[in-house]
Amino acid sequence: MKSKILKIIAVIILGVIGYVAYLWFMPHRNIQATKAYATIDATALVNEFLADAQKSNDLYLDTEGESKVLIITGTVASISKDQLGQQVILLKKPADKMGVSCTFTLESNSQAEGLKIGDQVNIKGVIRSGAEYDEDLDLTENVIVEKSAIVQ
């Protein structure tokens, strides 16, 4: 009887240790392995945020930061690198004021290196924040998408 109780206690302790270890070493979400919520044109996504930011935040952003994974279709308007060395591709039509800024990762950077301004591409990534023209701050803010990669 006593050994049975000890075995149960040992199993419980191991379970707790396993759960804590899982939480501690929990991997970051693999964006490219996550099914895309939607495929959407860059201009259409920008316009959704400009029309109703609150509604768009509710739809696309997640409480724990695990926001929607999207495939953005659009025209390459600019190519740059951020301070971490990640490629940043802005998808925007010439007539639009704002677009979708897609940041690649150090691992997926090479996919963006062959792109040219004017190319049509589909880019998959996780949305971080929406488009906004802040008149008070005189800031034009693109939609921010990160962990990007090119998809067919």
Place this chain on the structure above:
Amino acid sequence: MKNLVVLLFAFISISAFSQTKLSTTSSHIKFFSSTPAEDIEANNYKAIGVIKPDIGSIVFSIPMQSFEFEKALMQKHFNTEKFLHTKAFPKSKFKGTITNITSIDFDKDGTYVADVTGFLTIRGVTKEISEKFNIVVKDGTVTGTTEFPIVLADYGIAFKEGKPSTNLAKTIKVTAKFNFTKISA
């Protein structure tokens, strides 16, 4: 006639200067928390900002879900309602003024210390802050750096019990670096 030409040239120069602004999409903001239990660091490369030298204004916008942590669980906690509530408040903003703007020449190589006063909004709470912003102008490029503390309770972030109360510092250190590009409007 000669005076007229000089006046016209001066007017054009002033107009050109007044329409120039400095814009940045190349940024790195880091926050660092240190307690006996652990050190926590998060990095964000997606902030944007604008300086208007003619009026001395300086503004930044920071997408909060772009802060990345080494540990996935910490990143999740950071975004939740109890902490930054990033779904409801996806951006933090700073709107301020460089009070000594006349002592900074963005066209001349040099190191300048800007006195910045303004309003920082985090998690929907706005506080007035005054900090130094170090500006380096070199070979036509403009870089700005700063470092300052943030008291989390000032922005409604406080934990009285549980792991965050022991593992997260009450005051965190923020460092930021921005590479600016000159834009003629």
